[in-house]
Amino acid sequence: MISFYKTVKDVVGERMKNFILPVVLSCVDSILHMGMFCIMLTVLLELLNQSFSSDKLLICSIILLVLFVVRAILYSINYTRTQFRGADVTAHLRLSLGDHIRSLNLGYFNKNSIGRLTSTLTTDIADFEQILTHSMSSIFKVLFFSAFTLLFAFIISWQCGLTLMASIILAFPLMYISGKMSKKYGAKQRNSVNGVISRIVEYINGIKTFKLYNLTGERFERLDNSFKDLKKQSIRLELSIMPFSILFSIVTSFMLPVTLVAGTWMLQGGILDTQAFVLVIMIAVSLSSMMATLGSLYPEMTYLGKAAENILRVRKEKPLTYQKDADDIEAYKICFDNVHFSYEDDIEVLQGISFQAAPGTTTALVGPSGSGKTTVISLLSRFWDVTKGTISIGGQDIKKLSPDSLASHMAVVFQDVYLLNDTIAGNIRVGNPNATQEQIEAAAKAARCHDFIMQLPDGYDTLVGEGGSTLSGGEKQRISIARALIKDAPIVLLDETTSNLDADNEQEINKALDKLMEGKTVIVIAHRLNTIVNADQILVLQNGNIAEQGTHQELIKRGGWYSHVISEQEKSKEWKI
Numbered sequence: 335m336i337s338f339y340k341t342v343k344d345v346v347g348e349r350m351k352n353f354i355l356p357v358v359l360s361c362v363d364s365i366l367h368m369g370m371f372c373i374m375l376t377v378l379l380e381l382l383n384q385s386f387s388s389d390k391l392l393i394c395s396i397i398l399l400v401l402f403v404v405r406a407i408l409y410s411i412n413y414t415r416t417q418f419r420g421a422d423v424t425a426h427l428r429l430s431l432g433d434h435i436r437s438l439n440l441g442y443f444n445k446n447s448i449g450r451l452t453s454t455l456t457t458d459i460a461d462f463e464q465i466l467t468h469s470m471s472s473i474f475k476v477l478f479f480s481a482f483t484l485l486f487a488f489i490i491s492w493q494c495g496l497t498l499m500a501s502i503i504l505a506f507p508l509m510y511i512s513g514k515m516s517k518k519y520g521a522k523q524r525n526s527v528n529g530v531i532s533r534i535v536e537y538i539n540g541i542k543t544f545k546l547y548n549l550t551g552e553r554f555e556r557l558d559n560s561f562k563d564l565k566k567q568s569i570r571l572e573l574s575i576m577p578f579s580i581l582f583s584i585v586t587s588f589m590l591p592v593t594l595v596a597g598t599w600m601l602q603g604g605i606l607d608t609q610a611f612v613l614v615i616m617i618a619v620s621l622s623s624m625m626a627t628l629g630s631l632y633p634e635m636t637y638l639g640k641a642a643e644n645i646l647r648v649r650k651e652k653p654l655t656y657q658k659d660a661d662d663i664e665a666y667k668i669c670f671d672n673v674h675f676s677y678e679d680d681i682e683v684l685q686g687i688s689f690q691a692a693p694g695t696t697t698a699l700v701g702p703s704g705s706g707k708t709t710v711i712s713l714l715s716r717f718w719d720v721t722k723g724t725i726s727i728g729g730q731d732i733k734k735l736s737p738d739s740l741a742s743h744m745a746v747v748f749q750d751v752y753l754l755n756d757t758i759a760g761n762i763r764v765g766n767p768n769a770t771q772e773q774i775e776a777a778a779k780a781a782r783c784h785d786f787i788m789q790l791p792d793g794y795d796t797l798v799g800e801g802g803s804t805l806s807g808g809e810k811q812r813i814s815i816a817r818a819l820i821k822d823a824p825i826v827l828l829d830e831t832t833s834n835l836d837a838d839n840e841q842e843i844n845k846a847l848d849k850l851m852e853g854k855t856v857i858v859i860a861h862r863l864n865t866i867v868n869a870d871q872i873l874v875l876q877n878g879n880i881a882e883q884g885t886h887q888e889l890i891k892r893g894g895w896y897s898h899v900i901s902e903q904e905k906s907k908e909w910k911i
Contacts, residue, residue: 341642352419359412360471364479366405373398379609420467424459437653440717449532454644461641469635480624487617494614497596505585509632512578516633519571520640526564533560575633586625593618659739665728666693666824666855674722683709685878696856698866701875707859711827716740745818746827751810759794765821781816781846815846828858863900
């Protein structure tokens with residue numbers, strides 16, 4: 335219990351003090367419950383002594399009514415406050431956890447499946463809310479009432495108190511083991527839930543491919559197997575807890591017959607009188623009921639406690655560090671100085687590359703797949719940090735700059751565009767949340783997408799669907815360029831933006847890119863080398879090194895890899911089908 339409380343406190347932090355009052359009110363409710371229990375015992379004893387009267391009935395009824403009303407009021411206050419505070423804490427937790435995850439480098443997302451992340455942000459936090467709003471108060475209430483009742487038993491007869499305590503001591507190891515089983519197999523069951531979520535997301539995103547290859551329905555074994563594994567782990571979880579929970583219930587249910595036998599023996603021996611005997615039996619009934627509740631509540635809490643551990647595990651991931659914001663950058667000269675980088679230990683993707691990109695110039699990155707082009711863009715965006723060497727902008731090491739503020743100086747257009755499930759205007763406004771409709775339309779015109787937008791049913795208010803599913807690749811690409819244009823950042827990063835487009839779309843997008851790149855420090859990745867002939871410098875990357883560097887004409891004269899690929903692309907133009 336202590337470790338569980340500490341885990342919950344670590345997750346909630348300073349807001350834990352908001353749940354002290356609900357716990358106290360639950361304990362007060364236990365006392366009032368005990369008061370009602372005592373009134374019932376008093377009535378029973380009066381009946382046994384044949385001294386019960388109508389006056390006493392009236393007094394007891396009034397007391398019971400008052401206790402009932404007070405308990406109802408306390409319960410209402412406690413329940414309302416707990417629900418509001420629980421919802422407030424979990425809402426803050428989701429936001430803070432989302433911000434924390436956003437601050438991590440991309441390696442975290444490569445190591446953790448979308449199912450695990452989704453489960454943590456949804457299922458785990460929902461389960462943790464269950465701890466705050468229900469389980470925690472309930473467990474304290476049960477423990478407090480049980481301790482109070484046991485103390486009452488000792489006051490009546492220490493022999494009977496020891497008898498009840500012995501039954502509890504015998505039962506507690508069984509409850510502890512059931513909690514251990516719940517924690518052990520609950521973790522496996524939660525991993526299966528993560529797998530199911532990952533497979534569902536995979537199935538939805540890849541539904542076109544699965545339909546084309548007839549992999550839907552029962553044929554999609556990955557999804558089917560994940561559901562089977564979840565079923566197996568869920569059954570295993572229940573079966574692992576069940577024997578110990580049943581044994582715990584059996585042992586605690588023996589409290590009543592054991593107390594009845596021991597109490598009868600003590601009654602006959604003159605140790606107890608009739609009234610004390612009746613009180614002890616009633617205490618045994620009440621305590622047995624509380625133990626049954628505790629037996630089912632404890633495994634549930636240990637299972638839910640795994641949610642708190644998962645949340646803490648994510649929170650303990652170290653974000654990218656920084657010393658200051660990037661607000662004071664004035665010159666936008668980019669320098670890579672002996673930069674090394676490894677995604678995994680001992681496997682260097684970049685092996686000491688150095689180059690400079692002056693403001694107002696375009697630097698093109700070319701080379702075979704896996705040479706490190708995209709890694710250069712990722713490091714400059716601080717999706718990762720360099721293993722060795724430095725990257726600076728305006729003379730400032732970007733490792734010292736806040737990733738968020740650094741991103742405000744960059745506009746990025748990726749090859750694979752992702753649009754939000756929002757209007758076209760809303761997607762363009764991502765680049766500048768404060769942009770007016772006039773600014774949005776001006777950016778769209780510059781990006782060569784205004785005309786096709788106006789042909790849509792609702793123009794700029796047309797919903798594009800999640801991921802931009804209702805638009806073509808070229809249309810999505812031009813909207814992403816409009817998004818970058820409206821941001822008007824001094825650094826522009828282009829990642830193979832025209833590699834998968836037809837000639838007409840490529841021509842339109844190149845015009846839009848020319849507008850975007852005016853006066854900016856530009857770094858562009860390109861496969862079609864004819865699109866970068868006017869670049870101020872071209873870097874040819876091979877095996878993580880800069881193999882060639884120069885302008886288009888300089889590299890042609892050298893007769894190296896770049897010249898060879900240009901020659902081959904020129905030959906391909908003469909192909910006839």
